[in-house]
Amino acid sequence: MELKQYWLIVKRRLLLIALIIAVSCLTIGIYSYYLIKPQYEASAKLIVNQYKDSSSLLPSIDLGSINSTIGLIKTYKEIIKTPRLMKIVVKEYPDLGVTYSELIGKVSVSSVNETQVMSISVRDDSYAKAANIANAVAVVLQKTIPDLMKVDNVSVLDKADPQEIHGPVAPNPKMNIAVAFMLALMFGVGLAFLLDYLDDTIKTEEDLENVLGMPVLTSIPKFKASDIDQSHKTPLTQTAGRDVNVSLDS
Numbered sequence: 001m002e003l004k005q006y007w008l009i010v011k012r013r014l015l016l017i018a019l020i021i022a023v024s025c026l027t028i029g030i031y032s033y034y035l036i037k038p039q040y041e042a043s044a045k046l047i048v049n050q051y052k053d054s055s056s057l058l059p060s061i062d063l064g065s066i067n068s069t070i071g072l073i074k075t076y077k078e079i080i081k082t083p084r085l086m087k088i089v090v091k092e093y094p095d096l097g098v099t100y101s102e103l104i105g106k107v108s109v110s111s112v113n114e115t116q117v118m119s120i121s122v123r124d125d126s127y128a129k130a131a132n133i134a135n136a137v138a139v140v141l142q143k144t145i146p147d148l149m150k151v152d153n154v155s156v157l158d159k160a161d162p163q164e165i166h167g168p169v170a171p172n173p174k175m176n177i178a179v180a181f182m183l184a185l186m187f188g189v190g191l192a193f194l195l196d197y198l199d200d201t202i203k204t205e206e207d208l209e210n211v212l213g214m215p216v217l218t219s220i221p222k223f224k225a226s227d228i229d230q231s232h233k234t235p236l237t238q239t240a241g242r243d244v245n246v247s248l249d250s
Helices: 003-012 014-035 054-060 063-080 083-092 100-106 127-149 173-198 205-212 225-233
Strands: 040-048 107-111 117-124 154-158
Touching (some): 003 014, 014 173, 040 063, 040 127, 063 117, 063 127, 083 100, 083 127, 100 107, 100 127, 107 127, 117 127, 127 154
Antiparallel strands (some): 040 117, 040 154, 107 117
8 A cells, every 4th residue: 555545544534533633632631721630749858878977977988888878778768668657757747637558659769870869759739738748758767767777877958848839740731632642643543544444335446446356447427416507507609500500409
């Protein structure tokens, strides 16, 4: 099948494809702008050292200690997501109004590669609440690590400010609409080819040749009713003879 035939298939179903795209983008746009609650994200940063005491820290800063600290961060990331730590957060900060299972779903932990900085991020319907949760988890982790790991090496580097004004991080309506447009376009084109494949009616001379196995010698043009009416209304002109010998019927 040539590229021109592909385009003809798409062209025949162009209205259907456009309708699918319009409905999909409109639906996703309404859902993203009006039905999904905006989500805000706040982060608190912690730094993990080999020793918390600055006097002990200076002689211990070397490549080996940094690598071991980076390994500890992976352990701390798992500790933060445990019910034990979240239950402590809920107990010490009842004003947050969340359960420990909700906290586990809201909190995410990340770290920059080859650094000793760990970030605790929280998403919530309110930025102020997200900031308070992130700060609470950071403080509880700092106080809990000495009992769990027998080493006091976690310090809060930066807390989230609940008073700051931030825009929502989710949903992203423009991105959602763009993704919906691409998916609807692919679905519409695929549906057009599927309908063309399932359609076994004869539409072109090529279809007739494929069915009969013989070439098409002639074809009857298709006329509209308006074309036939117009041909009857058009007067015939005299082309030969004289007026007394030739009569014209219209």
